[in-house]
Amino acid sequence: MDAGPTGRRATLQDVAAVAGVSKATVSKALNGRDDVAGATRERVLAAVAELDYRPTTAGALLTQRRAVAVVFDLPASPYILKVLEGILAAATDARLDLVTRLAPDLGARRRRTVAREWIAEQRASGVVGIAGLTLSAPDALIDAAADAGIPFVMVDPVDTTNERMVSVASSNWAGARAAAEHLIALGHRRIGWIGGPEASGAAQDRFYGFNAAMDAAGLTVDPALVRADQFDVATGARHAHDLLTSADPPTALMAADDELAVGVLAAAHALGIRVPDDLSVTGFDDTSQAAWTTPPLTTVHQHLEGMGQMAVQALLTMAAGTWPASRHVELATSLTVRGSTGAAPATGTRRQDLVVDRSR
Structure with missing residues (x-):
């Protein structure tokens, strides 16, 4: 949402005010500097999510193109490659860039601060939706994405029953x-x-x-x-x-x-x-x-390609402000x-x- 009563775009100063820190500290937190305390970084990221802050610096102009991020643990799987084919086709049709990401370390991704930092990095890269492919321990990432207003869809959920999750799988x-x-x-x-x-x-x-x-x-x-x-x-x-x-x-x-x-x-x-x-x-x-x-x-x-295509369609539906008709979709097998x-x-x-x- 917008920061001020006038409906103007949120600024770095707005984030600093809500987080109770200086503009310099906000900048350091968003740039991943290690001289920012964890609690402070979390307050900054919470303020960014609350205000829907988006960078307006010259460097950020490079990220004006919208992208879908795909995150996984094991990129070498033939299964992953076939799902990626469907995601790439659907992203291309929607004129979206596709970026691939390895998930944060399994232990670290469970930490709320790490998850929020990772999600903030994706937003700064122009990502408008994230697809997790058979991703282990995704709950903190799902929650951080939801808090930041970024759609997150799991393909073949592994070990989660997160109530905020939208998923695509097979029968x-x-x-x-x-x-x-x-x-x-x-x-x-x-x-x-x-x-x-x-x-x-x-x-x-x-x-x-x-x-x-x-x-x-x-x-x-x-x-x-x-x-x-x-x-x-x-x-x-x-x-x-x-x-x-x-x-x-x-x-x-x-x-x-x-x-x-x-x-x-x-x-x-x-x-x-x-x-x-x-x-x-x-x-x-x-x-x-x-x-x-x-x-x-x-x-x-x-239908692995179909699962990928369905995931992108769900992400676009959610990015437009509408929930999919079903939060959990299963495609038929044969x-x-x-x-x-x-x-x-x-x-x-x-x-x-x-x-x-x-x-x-």
Whole structure:
């Protein structure tokens, strides 16, 4: 909002007056100087948010173009890259610049002062909306953005139930259930699960979908065949090796994302296990690598570009002063069947003997 009764644009002096400090201290706080006490910096940032202060110096003229910021922890993920494609397309259509940001350190981002400083930096860069991609511990950032009047949308929320959050995700539960039902229809009864972090809402929903399909078919999920860990190839390979060399291995393995599934395929190959003759494998996401694995991966398709586009649309709606029709949007998923799944191996095969011999 404007600072004075005349409706004029807030000035540096207005911020100083509200914060109870000098103009020089305000300038130092906004420029990230380390000679400003934390409590003082927080008062300045609170005044900036209250007055909707925007710099009017010559240097600030460089930031007159509007931008969308995308913030994440792990930029190398194929999943992140596909969502970014959608965000870039939507931002381009809206004549917005796109800036990418690594989130503040995991411990630091939980601190209110750090979050407010980070949000203030984005505003000073011309950012009019922020999309967080599977971002851990985002609550302080969400709150700081809301206080500053900057829209913040989470894509695939990880570990937050923040009431101020707007999110875009996929129907993770339904997608995993469809993949499990596919394996059950192929005759698999001993199905293992390699999931993502327990703190991840998406990972939990996928696990619940798997459980729902097993329960509906009258099958029991063996706890010995369940793993929860990070979303990466090495993790999938490690857990798959352990499961496939156990005394009673699964005939199918469901992975909670494609990277985990790639690790499963690698472990099976190293052990001499044929996919899909001896083992069926499914993933989740349908990233570009899924069609190029050997064999091509059966996986749950998420409209990742659509999630990115939807996030930008929500940001623009909020920036215009209107809340989206729904604070939490889920896009439909579908199962893409490829060569990594097949009929369950006949009872009595000597697949485990082969595994034991190859792993010596």
